[in-house]
Amino acid sequence: MAKRGRLDSFVAKKLQVSKKAVRNLLIEKQLWVDGELATGLDQQIDEFSHIVCASEVLQQFTRRYYLLHKPVGVVSATTDDIHPTALSLLALQQSEQAMLHIAGRLDLNSTGALIITNDAKWSDALMAPERKVAKEYLVTLGNPIDASYIQPFLDGMYFGYEDITTKPAELEIVSDYQAKVTLHEGKYHQIKRMFGRFRNPVVALHRTAIGEIKLADLPLGEYRELTQAEVDSVKR
The missing domain is CATH 3.10.290.10 (RNA-binding S4 domain)
Structure with missing residues (x-):
């Protein structure tokens, strides 16, 4: 906070x-x-x-909001003794980096949209479960997929270990081995576990958007500041 x-x-x-x-x-x-x-x-x-x-x-501090296109092998952390961190990809002074944190992490081998900010109140609103901010992913799978996947994602899946049922998730088939998945929550390894019900391994996971904040054509490993409209979309 x-x-x-x-x-x-x-x-x-x-x-x-x-x-x-x-x-x-x-x-x-x-x-x-x-x-x-x-x-x-x-x-x-x-x-x-x-x-x-x-x-x-x-x-005199200024609120900062950045969107990073995270590559594989970069950790969603401020410090790490083994891997490069998301903050290390930002060309900022150490004093500014020290105030930043990550809003909504990605796994080491996942890529895509990662938000970094120094505004804790704003990032809390972005990640709050009750806000149900949509997160879009492009998922590449080891085996072919078909329309039988769509309804179970929409119905939600029960995870016995946590004793929870996932909220409805939208799945759109892109090709035989790819799907666009939209989540409104962020359970532990949720997408991999949902596809695991079909015994279909996730080969690559790429986040394309968080709410109205789109990765679009931002190059891999590059970052940009959010527009005021993107910042305000979270406040709404």
């Missing part, structure tokens, strides 16, 4: 002064939050609040 707290606690810690000194700064109209005079010592701020004291900028 977003890191919220009181203005006086932040300023006292940042300037290494007492809260009484912070109170004096407020009285003297020396504290500004997001371009406006601070309203009180208990004013709530977060990591993206723009805070100025007597013309000195104490905090």
Whole structure:
């Protein structure tokens, strides 16, 4: 979740002064939050609040939203001792990378759309189960598929280990060995386990979209910033 707290606690810690000194700064109209005079010592701020004291900028962070086309062999993690990480593919300063996290992971051998952001509140909304944000995948299989797969995906499948039934998922046949699958949840290895009911191994798994955020023609291993419309689509 977003890191919220009181203005006086932040300023006292940042300037290494007492809260009484912070109170004096407020009285003297020396504290500004997001371009406006601070309203009180208990004013709530977060990591993206723009805070100025007597013309000195104490905090200035910008919300960032990136879409990465993840290759095989790259882990959906911020750090890893063995494999390259998704963050290592972003040409950003270390200070900016340190604030980023991944929203909706992909397995080591899966490819496609991976979202990286520093806005925890936004990513929580994106991944919240009750939002049922659609995630689209292109699945390549080891054996041919046919129309008999469609209804079981739509009905949902029971997984005894977790004692759950998957939510309806749409399956569209693309070719004899490929299907487009749309999920509205993200259970552990869900697509592989669903095709496993047909004893049909998943050879490749490629995520093409998360909600209204489409991978489209973004090159493998490259990334881009989300458009404002894409960011706002999650807020809706």
